[in-house]
Amino acid sequence: DAGVTQSPTHLIKTRGQQVTLRCSPISGHKSVSWYQQVLGQGPQFIFQYYEKEERGRGNFPDRFSARQFPNYSSELNVNALLLGDSALYLCASSLALGVLSSGANVLTFGAGSRLTVL
Amino acid sequence: TQLLEQSPQFLSIQEGENLTVYCNSSSVFSSLQWYRQEPGEGPVLLVTVVTGGEVKKLKRLTFQFGDARKDSSLHITAAQPGDTGLYLCAGAIYGGSQGNLIFGKGTKLSVKP
Numbered sequence: 212d213a214g215v216t217q218s219p220t221h222l223i224k225t226r227g228q229q230v231t232l233r234c235s236p237i238s239g240h241k242s243v244s245w246y247q248q249v250l251g252q253g254p255q256f257i258f259q260y261y262e263k264e265e266r267g268r269g270n271f272p273d274r275f276s277a278r279q280f281p282n283y284s285s286e287l288n289v290n291a292l293l294l295g296d297s298a299l300y301l302c303a304s305s306l307a308l309g310v311l312s313s314g315a316n317v318l319t320f321g322a323g324s325r326l327t328v329l
Numbered sequence: 330t331q332l333l334e335q336s337p338q339f340l341s342i343q344e345g346e347n348l349t350v351y352c353n354s355s356s357v358f359s360s361l362q363w364y365r366q367e368p369g370e371g372p373v374l375l376v377t378v379v380t381g382g383e384v385k386k387l388k389r390l391t392f393q394f395g396d397a398r399k400d401s402s403l404h405i406t407a408a409q410p411g412d413t414g415l416y417l418c419a420g421a422i423y424g425g426s427q428g429n430l431i432f433g434k435g436t437k438l439s440v441k442p
């Protein structure tokens with residue numbers, strides 16, 4: 212069974228440009244979350260989508276947006292890129308939204324999209 | 330702002346030594362997860378702890394969730410070079426969504442042969 216897949220794996224953009232990152236969750240997973248990981252830091256939550264609706268948003272500017280499609284895949288868009296947007300962007304999927312008593316509703320991460328802004 | 334303080338940030342030890350990594354917060358977590366991340370890859374889940382006081386073992390790794398569900402530790406016995414990597418703790422805020430995890434900054438472990 213395929214894991215979480217992300218594309219592209221690497222990309223280089225210049226300041227002011229726009230970027231779209233794509234994520235396919237594990238089959239059967241309805242929730243997708245996006246995280247930004249700057250070099251030397253832990254991942255930071257950007258968005259969560261569940262059943263095509265935004266269910267959570269982290270402390271990121273409006274330049275960041277996302278959506279989830281009927282097949283539960285997702286896109287993350289970043290407009291007006293800044294140098295500080297350079298990071299590894301991680302997508303993670305899970306079965307459901309909330310906590311399961313068994314602790315089984317955990318996140319599975321993809322390998323990420325490495326964005327470099329010059 | 331919920332913070333998850335992870336320590337130490339860097340750890341360089343010899344093969345065979347034991348080590349402990351700590352995660353502490355003033356917030357209560359509904360669950361806490363430990364991940365290991367290799368350079369250029371996404372975090373890979375090691376364990377999830379849900380119940381206060383819970384202890385889980387994964388071969389030479391022992392994970393503990395604090396009684397108050399505000400802290401956790403990872404203990405590695407007889408570390409091996411293959412244990413080298415970035416270890417991340419991440420907590421789901423009580424009453425929140427599992428998709429919104431608060432991550433620590435990570436502990437970069439280097440085990441030398």
